[in-house]
Amino acid sequence: MNVFGMTVPAGFELATSIAIIIVKIAVIVAVTMLHVLYATYFERKVIGHMQVRLGPMRVGYHGILQPFADGIKLFFKEDVVPAEADKTVFKIAPIIPVFATLSAVAVIPFFDGFVIANINVGLLYLFAMSSLAAYGVIMAGWASNSKYSFLGGLRSSAQVISYEVPMGLSLVGVMLLSGSLNLTEIVKAQQQYWFGMYLIPQFLGYFVFMVSAFAETNRTPFDLPEAESELVAGYFVEYSGMRFAFYYAAEYIGMIVMSCVAVICFWGGWTLPPVLVDAVPALAAVPGIVWFLAKVYFHVFLYYWVRATVPRYRYDQLMSLGWKVLLPLALANIVVTSVVKFFAGS
Amino acid sequence: MVPLSWYIGLSTVIFMIGVVGFLIRRNIIVMLMSIELMLNSVNISLVAFSHYLQDLRGQILVFFIITVAASETAIGLAILVALYKNKEAVHTNEITEMKG
Amino acid sequence: MLPKIFFGYFAIAMVVLSLLIITRRNPVHSVLWMLVLFFHIAGLYLLLNAEFLAAVQVILYAGAILVLFLFVIMMLNLKEEISGERFEGAWPLGVSVSAIIFVLMLLTTGDFVHGPVGKYTIEVIKSETHAKALGKLLYTEYLFPFEIASLILLIAIVGAIVLAKRRS
Numbered sequence: 001m002n003v004f005g006m007t008v009p010a011g012f013e014l015a016t017s018i019a020i021i022i023v024k025i026a027v028i029v030a031v032t033m034l035h036v037l038y039a040t041y042f043e044r045k046v047i048g049h050m051q052v053r054l055g056p057m058r059v060g061y062h063g064i065l066q067p068f069a070d071g072i073k074l075f076f077k078e079d080v081v082p083a084e085a086d087k088t089v090f091k092i093a094p095i096i097p098v099f100a101t102l103s104a105v106a107v108i109p110f111f112d113g114f115v116i117a118n119i120n121v122g123l124l125y126l127f128a129m130s131s132l133a134a135y136g137v138i139m140a141g142w143a144s145n146s147k148y149s150f151l152g153g154l155r156s157s158a159q160v161i162s163y164e165v166p167m168g169l170s171l172v173g174v175m176l177l178s179g180s181l182n183l184t185e186i187v188k189a190q191q192q193y194w195f196g197m198y199l200i201p202q203f204l205g206y207f208v209f210m211v212s213a214f215a216e217t218n219r220t221p222f223d224l225p226e227a228e229s230e231l232v233a234g235y236f237v238e239y240s241g242m243r244f245a246f247y248y249a250a251e252y253i254g255m256i257v258m259s260c261v262a263v264i265c266f267w268g269g270w271t272l273p274p275v276l277v278d279a280v281p282a283l284a285a286v287p288g289i290v291w292f293l294a295k296v297y298f299h300v301f302l303y304y305w306v307r308a309t310v311p312r313y314r315y316d317q318l319m320s321l322g323w324k325v326l327l328p329l330a331l332a333n334i335v336v337t338s339v340v341k342f343f344a345g346s
Numbered sequence: 347m348v349p350l351s352w353y354i355g356l357s358t359v360i361f362m363i364g365v366v367g368f369l370i371r372r373n374i375i376v377m378l379m380s381i382e383l384m385l386n387s388v389n390i391s392l393v394a395f396s397h398y399l400q401d402l403r404g405q406i407l408v409f410f411i412i413t414v415a416a417s418e419t420a421i422g423l424a425i426l427v428a429l430y431k432n433k434e435a436v437h438t439n440e441i442t443e444m445k446g
Numbered sequence: 447m448l449p450k451i452f453f454g455y456f457a458i459a460m461v462v463l464s465l466l467i468i469t470r471r472n473p474v475h476s477v478l479w480m481l482v483l484f485f486h487i488a489g490l491y492l493l494l495n496a497e498f499l500a501a502v503q504v505i506l507y508a509g510a511i512l513v514l515f516l517f518v519i520m521m522l523n524l525k526e527e528i529s530g531e532r533f534e535g536a537w538p539l540g541v542s543v544s545a546i547i548f549v550l551m552l553l554t555t556g557d558f559v560h561g562p563v564g565k566y567t568i569e570v571i572k573s574e575t576h577a578k579a580l581g582k583l584l585y586t587e588y589l590f591p592f593e594i595a596s597l598i599l600l601i602a603i604v605g606a607i608v609l610a611k612r613r614s
Binding site for chain 2: 531599
């Protein structure tokens with residue numbers, strides 16, 4: 001049988017292959033959620049130490065159980081729906097960003113061969129899912145029927161949409177060099193260099209991508225939508241309990257997904273530079289997931305580092321940075337990459 | 347295998363729903379959305395033709411239709427915003443300047 | 447059998463969603479139903495082995511065009527809008543005219559004659575990947591229409607800014 005372009009076996013084999021996929025999905029979702037829980041703990045600890053405090057210390061050894069305490073608290077809190085809100089939209093809105101960011105995890109290859117769906121348009125699928133994140137923001141801002149959330153929603157959706165453009169264009173250079181949209185093949189294509197990553201030929205793309213990724217996930221220095229001092233908490237000010245936790249989770253899943261994309265497209269994914277493996281052959285025996293997670297956690301740390309260091313942008317500065325600096329840089333990167341590839345590659 | 351005629355039937359039904367929406371709604375925004383519906387129904391039939399005739403030209407055409415649809419929406423909504431600023435109207439029966 | 451079940455689900459869902467879109471009183475709800483509809487259309491494209499177009503459908507329609515709609519709806523005042531009359535006064539006329547056109551179109555679909563079959567079978571597209579096959583065709587045979595499309599987009603950008611700008 002041929003469904004969705006894939007050859008599907010019949011009968012018993014079909015049942016087992018579906019079961020394997022379901023188990024894979026369950027494992028990846030569970031592990032991702034655990035990483036999200038501990039990303040919050042990691043953030044509080046990192047920022048605490050950067051500000052010469054200790055961060056959470058009470059629950060468990062050095063506050064190691066703090067994320068669970070937070071989760072249980074949020075889970076049992078009352079779920080308040082404002083009286084004048086559009087109730088259905090208000091209730092659906094938080095699910096969309098969680099759904100979109102978690103579905104993006106489906107195409108990410110964690111190590112060689114371990115990916116739920118190894119599709120040929122993996123990179124485009126990631127763009128599609130990240131473009132959905134704007135809906136959670138707009139719907140929450142509109143459905144809450146409150147001025148603060150409405151303004152936050154408008155700001156945030158304009159920001160997310162503006163920064164999607166340079167983010168998409170910054171990855172075109174990677175597509176050009178690897179000649180593929182399949183994430184596994186992008187990782188493998190990077191082995192052609194002795195340094196094993198696109199970080200060096202695509203440093204401009206990497207820079208644009210990282211700045212846009214910060215803006216896409218609404219993190220400092222671009223956390224205007226939830227600027228506490230101006231907009232209380234932006235689009236999700238009316239949310240409480242579990243639905244608030246959904247937005248919180250979506251932000252952290254988004255951060256982890258963006259870090260994964262940066263690692264896959266610019267840092268060589270689960271592979272090491274060939275020159276390093278040649279020098280120390282023992283490194284080849286280490287499973288790829290170790291390098292992958294180390295690289296991902298470096299990027300997650302980068303998010304926290306920037307948050308502790310850089311002040312927030314003003315809204316007009318944010319927009320002019322996106323449209324007048326990042327977009328031309330990304331376009332220049334595409335032109336240079338294609339010219340170099342045309343003359344050097346063939 | 348799904349027969350090609352099913353796809354054409356589906357496309358026709360959605361196209362007609364778009365036509366009905368365009369004719370009976372007063373709200374210009376919903377009318378613009380009905381146009382999008384019609385364009386999408388045509389896209390479905392083009393992709394189906396392209397698949398069954400094993401020719402990619404239909405899908406190239408879908409590409410151009412999406413481009414034109416995006417431009418059309420941008421211009422249409424800009425006209426709507428200008429209209430709202432001048433006349434505070436988004437309903438077709440409120441725009442009666444040309445009536446003698 | 448399985449493709450037929452998929453098609454049946456998509457077809458029924460799409461028709462129901464289209465009807466919801468044109469009948470909702472609140473345009474925001476229409477837009478959100480349309481979002482669901484576009485996902486179904488993308489699913490149908492996957493069923494037809496057009497994975498690249500499915501991705502483009504979600505990125506462009508769901509990610510860009512519908513967000514534009516939402517933005518404009520939010521800029522306008524909806525309160526009085528929702529309380530007013532939903533349909534045109536002459537809506538029975540509109541429905542009956544459309545019904546006649548619908549019957550005519552259905553009658554003509556039976557006369558469809560299969561043309562010559564091209565060279566892009568599923569196997570060819572799969573070995574080359576869908577994006578590459580489309581790209582090759584787009585940048586060689588259809589280069590000129592492609593350039594015209596870019597010009598149309600440029601005009602749309604300029605036109606939208608000129609139209610929506612506040613005149614001082």
